Amino acid sequence: IKITALEKVYRTEEVETVALNKLSFEVKHGEFVAVMGPSGCGKSTLLNILGLLDDPDAGSFLFNDIEVAHFNERKRAELRKHNIGFVFQSFNLIDELTVFENAELPLIYTGVKAAERKKRVEEVLEKVQIMHRRNHYPQQLSGGQQQRVAVARAVVNSPKLILADEPTGNLDSSNGNEVMQLLTELNEQGTTIIMVTHSEHDARYSHRIIRMLDGQTVTENIMI
Ligand code: ADP
Numbered sequence: 001i002k003i004t005a006l007e008k009v010y011r012t013e014e015v016e017t018v019a020l021n022k023l024s025f026e027v028k029h030g031e032f033v034a035v036m037g038p039s040g041c042g043k044s045t046l047l048n049i050l051g052l053l054d055d056p057d058a059g060s061f062l063f064n065d066i067e068v069a070h071f072n073e074r075k076r077a078e079l080r081k082h083n084i085g086f087v088f089q090s091f092n093l094i095d096e097l098t099v100f101e102n103a104e105l106p107l108i109y110t111g112v113k114a115a116e117r118k119k120r121v122e123e124v125l126e127k128v129q130i131m132h133r134r135n136h137y138p139q140q141l142s143g144g145q146q147q148r149v150a151v152a153r154a155v156v157n158s159p160k161l162i163l164a165d166e167p168t169g170n171l172d173s174s175n176g177n178e179v180m181q182l183l184t185e186l187n188e189q190g191t192t193i194i195m196v197t198h199s200e201h202d203a204r205y206s207h208r209i210i211r212m213l214d215g216q217t218v219t220e221n222i223m224i
């Protein structure tokens with residue numbers, strides 16, 4: 001990922017808010033990067049653009065060497081569903097679907113056949129150690145278990161990139177560490193991870209911290 005001079009301005013009738021102010025950085029294939037900064041500095045805006053959920057007003061965004069900054073919604077959706085997995089603070093599972101069905105969703109969106117879906121969902125549920133709960137509903141699971149299902153859903157399509165927004169924000173420290181371990185394993189298997197976090201503890205699982213302030217990077221610390 002290479003973003004250069006990325007700009008995003010939110011306009012309402014009274015005010016203009018510059019959310020991203022010529023933001024630039026690069027994330028190499030296989031990196032695990034933490035993005036940190038105070039509330040309002042533009043982290044969610046950045047994740048939305050990196051996740052191809054929103055487009056910037058100006059600047060360049062290279063994704064796998066393709067300029068995607070000005071892709072329309074249809075092309076963004078196509079790229080997104082094959083290449084990017086999302087993990088959220090609030091898990092965002094669908095309460096009416098079982099663990100298995102939640103993890104299966106991205107495969108339905110990308111048109112994978114039922115037999116292949118079953119095989120791949122079982123694989124990822126094993127990986128996050130939640131197979132024994134495959135027929136349970138999210139509300140029957142603890143927070144840590146729900147986040148493991150969300151991670152399974154994020155990786156079931158073997159995305160090259162995982163975007164995580166405060167993935168441990170609703171978890172106690174032991175469940176939080178389990179989820180961070182899981183992200184670390186996925187990263188070691190080759191998945192690039194960009195994680196927004198307020199937790200210096202969680203950031204230590206990453207290779208590098210990008211610190212933001214007022215829509216810009218402050219420093220890019222190389223971790224030891
Ligand atoms: P963070 O995730 O770091 O808290 P955000 O990306 O949510 O920051 O917000 C960056 C700035 O843009 C903030 O000043 C916020 O109030 C503003 N902002 C975010 N979304 C909108 C929106 N939809 N409309 C207007 N202003 C917004």
Ligand code: ADP
Binds near residue numbers: 139
């Ligand atoms: P936590 O300590 O994270 O709050 P809980 O006390 O909610 O966890 O859950 C403890 C265990 O009981 C977990 O394994 C969870 O899956 C299980 N559990 C909780 N509620 C239900 C339920 N309604 N039906 C089935 N299992 C449940």
